[in-house]
Amino acid sequence: MELESNPVVVLHACLGVGHLIPMVELAKLFLRRGISVVIAVPTPPANTGDFFSSSGSAVATLAAANPSISFHHLPPPDYPSPDPDPFMQMLDVLRLTVPSLLAFIRSLPPVAALVLDLFCVETLDAAAETSVPAYLYYTSCAGDLAAFLHLPHYFATTEGNFKDIGKGLLHFPGVPPIPASDMPHTVLDRATRACAARIRHYARIPEARGVLINTFEWLEARAVRALREGACVPDRRTPQVYCIGPLIVNGEAAAKGERHACLSWLDAQPERSVVFLCFGSLGAVSAAQLKEIARGLEKSGHRFLWVVRSPPEDPTKFFLPRPEPDLDALLPEGFLERTRDRGLVLKMWAPQVEVLRHAATGVFMTHCGWNSVLEGTSAGIPMLCWPQYAEQRLNKVFVVDELKVGVVMEGYDEELVKAEEVEKKVSLVMESEEGEKLRERLALAKEKAAEALADNGSSLMAFSEFLKDLKLSE
Ligand code: UDP
Numbered sequence: 001m002e003l004e005s006n007p008v009v010v011l012h013a014c015l016g017v018g019h020l021i022p023m024v025e026l027a028k029l030f031l032r033r034g035i036s037v038v039i040a041v042p043t044p045p046a047n048t049g050d051f052f053s054s055s056g057s058a059v060a061t062l063a064a065a066n067p068s069i070s071f072h073h074l075p076p077p078d079y080p081s082p083d084p085d086p087f088m089q090m091l092d093v094l095r096l097t098v099p100s101l102l103a104f105i106r107s108l109p110p111v112a113a114l115v116l117d118l119f120c121v122e123t124l125d126a127a128a129e130t131s132v133p134a135y136l137y138y139t140s141c142a143g144d145l146a147a148f149l150h151l152p153h154y155f156a157t158t159e160g161n162f163k164d165i166g167k168g169l170l171h172f173p174g175v176p177p178i179p180a181s182d183m184p185h186t187v188l189d190r191a192t193r194a195c196a197a198r199i200r201h202y203a204r205i206p207e208a209r210g211v212l213i214n215t216f217e218w219l220e221a222r223a224v225r226a227l228r229e230g231a232c233v234p235d236r237r238t239p240q241v242y243c244i245g246p247l248i249v250n251g252e253a254a255a256k257g258e259r260h261a262c263l264s265w266l267d268a269q270p271e272r273s274v275v276f277l278c279f280g281s282l283g284a285v286s287a288a289q290l291k292e293i294a295r296g297l298e299k300s301g302h303r304f305l306w307v308v309r310s311p312p313e314d315p316t317k318f319f320l321p322r323p324e325p326d327l328d329a330l331l332p333e334g335f336l337e338r339t340r341d342r343g344l345v346l347k348m349w350a351p352q353v354e355v356l357r358h359a360a361t362g363v364f365m366t367h368c369g370w371n372s373v374l375e376g377t378s379a380g381i382p383m384l385c386w387p388q389y390a391e392q393r394l395n396k397v398f399v400v401d402e403l404k405v406g407v408v409m410e411g412y413d414e415e416l417v418k419a420e421e422v423e424k425k426v427s428l429v430m431e432s433e434e435g436e437k438l439r440e441r442l443a444l445a446k447e448k449a450a451e452a453l454a455d456n457g458s459s460l461m462a463f464s465e466f467l468k469d470l471k472l473s474e
Pocket of ligand 1: 017018019021278279280281282307348349350351352353368369370371372373375
């Protein structure tokens with residue numbers, strides 16, 4: 001990789017599609033301002049199969065699709081005894097990668113800033129050693145950040161575990177009441193190592209000079225205000241926050257004429273008539289659940305475009321690569337034939353952003369990964385919220401109770417979401433007055449998202465402010 005002698009910004013990425021995509025979008029923002037940027041990605045050691053197994057191909061795909069962006073592959077660290085817990089394994093690899101990132105920074109022309117994924121927070125040590133200003137890039141919502149920043153204080157001043165509070169409500173600054181059971185599973189039990197590691201990460205966030213958040217002010221005004229006022233971190237300084245989103249893929253592939261067949265199928269459907277179901281890059285529902293969804297869709301009578309993945313063998317290992325689904329074996333007998341005229345099932349992957357922007361799409365059943373929420377909001381599509389892993393339950397609380405751009409799929413926290421619930425919620429959004437109100441709210445949110453990214457919009461202004469802080473702009 002050739003870098004010019006201009007100052008360069010180094011983005012330290014965590015592996016994982018939902019983290020890499022917004023990192024690439026951030027890199028484009030720098031390039032558009034004429035600022036050199038490089039994305040440094042960790043390389044997992046050969047003995048850490050599990051957690052990272054699908055990430056290498058994600059990096060390769062993104063790099064091939066974005067030739068103007070430099071990727072630097074950091075060498076795999078020595079990790080003789082991988083932790084048996086895959087989550088801890090990921091954190092270990094990122095921490096052990098810090099020395100090679102440090103060497104990389106030293107090899108470059110002046111580095112204007114380091115921008116770190118939250119999982120790479122230990123890289124703050126490399127920034128301190130080199131005196132390079134360090135910023136975090138938070139790729140989920142401001143609401144999550146407000147809650148997470150508050151957790152070290154909360155844990156220091158309370159006892160007990162979220163897992164024992166169940167649906168009891170937590171009251172944190174800047175966010176609506178959160179059922180304790182909707183907190184990420186890694187913080188449900190403070191006796192676990194994962195919980196200790198996460199709290200340590202959250203406690204280190206204030207060491208950053210600023211935090212870029214992939215959101216826009218209008219959408220999360222209350223959480224952003226609480227962050228700015230320092231209400232989330234009562235005893236320390238809160239870094240400056242810059243809401244620079246929504247940074248989402250802009251569907252360039254479609255514009256270049258590489259159109260996915262499902263978009264032609266959508267062309268033939270009436271406006272706002274299709275239910276789009278897609279559960280992120282890892283979608284993790286069981287075989288029984290797939291059948292239940294199919295029954296619900298069939299009963300609803302509505303058109304649908306459904307991305308199906310093979311169920312994970314072990315639901316706690318949803319991140320492992322899985323084979324292509326055998327649709328005939330997984331879906332109810334005769335389902336594909338009976339719904340042939342009004343439904344399309346895709347294996348593994350859909351061009352989500354293009355689908356959401358298509359005029360035929362009417363509702364989005366989503367797992368509430370933050371990229372998906374931003375993509376749905378920016379396209380003005382109401383969401384049916386079915387959280388599955390990571391911080392998605394927390395996102396669901398905000399999407400439904402605060403942003404009011406979606407409704408919840410009841411049963412998401414039980415063994416099955418019933419077919420009747422699928423039918424009921426699809427009908428609610430597609431046919432009822434409540435659905436109409438939701439669409440009006442989404443139309444406004446779509447407008448506000450576009451405004452935020454327009455010249456002089458809040459997000460581009462925030463990015464300019466950030467560049468001024470870096471002395472990369474007047
Ligand atoms: N995505 C896609 N097609 C799919 C599944 C996912 O394009 O079939 C994209 C989606 O548009 C989003 C990203 O992958 O940009 C998933 O990120 P998100 O934060 O929603 O969820 P995660 O995969 O991290 O759980």
